[in-house]
Amino acid sequence: MTADGASDRELLARVFLSRVLEPGDEVAGRWVRELGAVETARVLRKGVPQLAGVTDKRWAGLLTRAQEADAERDLGLAREAGVRFVIPGDTEWSAQLDDLGDARPVGLWVRGRPSLRMWALRSVAVVGARACTEYGAHMAATLGAGLAERGWVVVSGGAYGVDGAAHRGALGAGGATVAVLASGVDRPYPRGHTGLLNRIAEQGLVVGELPLGEHPTASRFIVRNRVIAALTTGTVVVEAAHRSGSLVTARAAQRLGRHTMGVPGPATSSLSAGVHELLRDDAVLVTDAAEVVELVGDMGELAPQRRGPVLPRDLLEPDARRVLAALPGRGAASADAVARGAQTTRDDAIARLYELRSLGYVERHGDGWRLTRQAMISVRDGRGGC
Template structure:
């Protein structure tokens, strides 16, 4: 494990060349070669090897472990009982290890988790949808995973926490150094009630590339990714596309067609992403067989409860006039006797009234029929 702790200080997250070294030589040998020097390992130039060697000289894994221990942080490596096996799907881009802050088991929580990500500069609608989705997922026993950032990420974490549920923040920096600074209190609360996870050792700082590479961990760790508001150029779309490559479910929450902050989500929805509007629809996709969202339908009107024959006769009556049962029968495509029987049934229910030899709709029926036609 000490070799892997050392390598988190030397090799950048998501470095596939470094991942190939680990697969070919093992962490101890890679760490030894970086410490002692010699010819470069395969796939890197002399200049890059020199840069890695300079990092290696400054790395002190025992100090990192001591600092982590003081901050309540542990190191989880591949092969450890807490390691989430789904991260192995990243292949050579798999994390060297993860620094974890919080009491629960990362492996157990990741088994039933969903990522909720989106725009940092989100709208009130985006924040509302993220918080509501996360709360609904938490209430259903799902772990909400996000990146701890402003906007949608923060709303998702707060929604899960507010529902008394579980949430995981995956950071692009050392987990002992909350980022952004404005979320120090939120990330501290996540660490108390949930988990804060990152690939970088204690004290390390975020960079633009580290944010992008962090997103692959969010995608791999979870069963599916929901995007709530994202412009065409958005790190959230990087997470969604990583999820698609890994065979995870990809979902999007639609927004106004005129909103640039929803344009990236709509582009996803035009592809293979599924449209979702609430937690039940998310769970229907990522959950077990039988975890179905409720069937959505409009209100049941009194005429919906009529027998099919009676509905056909009612529909055949014009809005004006009082036609003879023979004419009504032609419109309903039935016999005159059947039509007369249905008309008396409808009269008892208040839908029609007799005028001499003809029949006409009552005021109640006129409103019902108009409403039904409008809904169609």
């Protein structure tokens, strides 16, 4: 038995399957669910009987892989590299991954010290365009830092652009972050992020479905995104064009019943077009970490109310504000006209006008009253003028 209670046979079978099967293969996932990992591995090693749901050509390809797979070797190499293989039934396995059904990983290779299960319980995915704008990088880094400061784990794909900015934001705030790779966890990709991914492994976690030495492919990037969506309580897309892979993550999150959020950008930006489409399809608009936490966090974790600056006229008593609002923007008005506009008596209007004069808002002009220059600016700003 392993330390986590899973049998050695189960562990070795799943290590073997991680080398033979492609991530996200739902047909193979059904075999594992119906036959179990040990029996599925046995059949693939023997080559008979041919399991249902695959062509002869595909079956032959799987058997070729099976002949080359060596689970003991893969586990040995992983131990030497400080990498562990977490499988369903382990205490570190995140039950959130079970929501993927037959597309659930057979296991995850994990590099780093923290518990994957514990970190997944309070995590948010921040994803977006690789070729992001300065605005996108700024928003991703700000979100990453803000979420980390609030005790949330930032999960992303380790790529250039938004992913890297989100990871750096979390690390810069001294927080927790997880990179989910489409390659072996010993093969940092992209190469330019080798230093970043090594730092993530030291301070957080680097995880992946593929065994050590495996390289990413276009299809592996796409299926990797379902793991990001499943591991987290919600996904935030910062920038994404219409065909962005980050939208795959968001759609997967929606199918799994996770929160899906988008950060808006300029209406003229093609890199925000995918996000805006997502927002039209029931994703929630967010602009900072507080708004994200309000959605994914516990009851009472509310974002502060947004409001404009407090103007001096806001500090006036309601009756005085009504009298001030009754004065015309240009020219003077009689006390009677002001009283009618403020819906009060003439005596009350006059009393309020003298009060406003002492505060510098109005001045006498013959038999009438008019706004001072200070009041004109205050009233204009208060009414949203430009």
